[in-house]
Amino acid sequence: MRIVMIGAGYVGLVSGACFADFGHDVTCVDKAEDKIARLHAGVMPIYEPGLDSLVAKNVAQKRLSFTTDLADAVRGADAVFIAVGTPSRRGDGQADLSYVYAAAEEVAGHLDGFTVIVNKSTVPVGTGDEVEAIVRRTNPQADFAVVSNPEFLREGAAIEDFKRPDRVVLGVEDERAKAVMQNIYRPLNLNESPILFTGRRTSELIKYAANAFLAMKITFINEMADLCEVLGADVQQVARGIGLDKRIGGKFLHAGPGYGGSCFPKDTLALTRTAQEAGRPTRLIETTVAVNADRKKAMATRIAAAAGGDLTGRRVAVLGLTFKPNTDDMRDAPSLDIVPALLALGAEVHAFDPEGRHEAEPLLPGITFADGPYEAAEGAAVLAILTEWDQFRALDLRRLKAVMAAPVVVDLRNIYRTSEMAEAGFTYSAIGRGAG
Template sequence: MKIAMVGSGYVGLVSGACLADFGHEVCCIDKDQSKIDRLHEGVMPIFEPGLAELVEANVKAGRLNFTSSLAEGIDGADAIFIAVGTPSRRGDGHADLSYVYAVAEEIGQHLANDAVVVTKSTVPVGTGDEVERILAASGTGHRFSVVSNPEFLREGAAIGDFKRPDRIVIGAEDDFGREVMREVYRPLYLNESPILFVNRRTSELIKYAANAFLATKITFINEMADLCEKVGANVQDVSRGIGMDNRIGAKFLNAGPGYGGSCFPKDTLALLKTAEDFDSPTRIIEAVVKANDGRKRAMGRKVIEALGGFDNARGKKVALLGLTFKPDTDDMRDSPSIAVAQTLTDGGVEVVAYDPEGMDSARPLMPEVTMAGDPYSAIDGADAVVIVTEWDAFRALDLDRVKQLLNAPVLVDLRNIYRPEDVRARGFDYFSIGRP
């Protein structure tokens, strides 16, 4: 099949490269000519393990190409995916659909054959209806079907998630859309990956409901961690104890500094706004959003408490290890590290940071933070070291060297990657999340 992927960001590039690897002929389209030029040179716009190699292999095989011309890219395509951004709209939290609708209008202007138009972007309920209206209003004489096909990719594990998905959700209103999408995902269907066919609005809601539920699990275990600290319990044991129940499951029950990234923050807000529009309040999600926002600043206060309180913390230096919202990505969107760093600098604390991949993205977001070349350079001369993101590089630090470099042996572990007894035996004042 010939497939066009409009948008060459995280979702579009990963999806396009994987579909090409299945044997389809894929053209990734982006308005940003400099991005297209870099892709032609083999330079990835994002960090995702294995992506550069996958793109290179499929470009060499002639199955994957790039263009800034939508008319050129969709010419002859059987399926045209819309994979552009839907950020939170400034001021009200609604999903900004301007990019999606602009692409739909341009597709309508240039559609030269029968095709299925697929919304891969995360969009609120009813967006597909408007895309269909826009295409119909374009006056195209060609048959089209608008389908919803949400992505469920985890940053840092996106290629594996695409090739070995838990499920493929397809929201279609007619046989044309369903049959074309069956062919798109035929390689996965042969591997018995479950395909769930639903109507378009149901598909759009599934994406938001899934992310909101996962955000709720994270927020729940974070609140249990706070309670554990008050009563002397261990949140990791609580997580194991409840996660062994198959009705609950162990995933997303790791206590930490709160969720961030490109999906959960904006998608929970968008779901709230959709619920408000339809007069169907979602009180649980409201509480999740509020609790998570508060938690990020609370983690900064936790570090200040480890330094002896606000009066003692002023003028001290803290090393932050990990800035991205999770490991194996360079994504800084809504990362807890932003709020932690801001709380510290507001309190008069000097902050030096290191992240294996995220420092270029972090610099404009943290102008008062100094970036170091490696973990030990960040730690040198600090009064405390704080682990914010659980990169593998931080799991086996030379603690004797860390202690020697620090002005005071204070380690704040916001990801619980070390055993308290081991660190304290090395002479550290150790602070973690929800553990005695």
């Protein structure tokens, strides 16, 4: 199948490379000339484990190409995927669909034969209807169908998620489009991956409902962590105890500083706005959004308290800035709330992140970026672990203690054992582990 992917960002590039690896002929289109030039040179615009080799392999086998020429790419395509950004709109938090609608209008003028236009971007319910109206208005003679195909990719594990998905959701209103999408995803039949065909609006809502539910699950265990600290319980054991219940499951029950990233914050906001506009407010999700925002802001106070309360002129070491490990994504990362709050408390912040420095530097002015964890910890009154990168899980505690001004660690990801830190001579503060 001939596939065009509009948008060579996180979703578009990963999806395009994986479709090419399935054997399809894929062209990724992006307006950013510098991004396309870097891709031609084999330089990835994002950090995702395994993506560079997957792209190189399929470029070499001439199944994957990159261009800024949308018109040439779209002509003769079987399917055109729209994978552009849908950031939260300023003012009301609803998804900004301007890039989606602009892409639809541009695609409309170049359609050649029956073409399936696929919304891969995360969009509110009814967006597919509007895309269809835009294309029909722009090109009344076009032969096309619009499909919803939301992505469910975890940053850091996106290739595995694409090739071995929990499910593929396809919102289809046209039998010809259904046949095209079945052909595109046929390689997944070998893995017996569930492929769910629904109505288009149902498919659009599934994406938001899934992310909102996971966000609520994270927020729930974070509130249980706060309760554990007061009652002298251990949130990790609580999470395991409830997670073994198959009705609940153990995933997304890891207490921490609050959720962030490219999906949960904007998708929960968009869903609450959609529900409010529909006259059916989602109170659970509204509360989840508020509780999560408050939690991230409170983490700086926790770090200050561990260091004695006053951070004026004192050095704070921060390990990890990205919202999760194995990505360079800084979107809505907890560090964007925590670090400025530490600076406001008078701290001198030295930070290290294995992959996020180039994204973090323009977002976190006023801090010093270190070349490694021990360099960040040099002379620090307290060290805070914000992201659970693997290389932070086995730090040389003796060396760490030797370089710090005071052996105080605030572990916002619970990657160390309380007994281990005590034996090493550290004052150790973790999340929801009042029992030690």
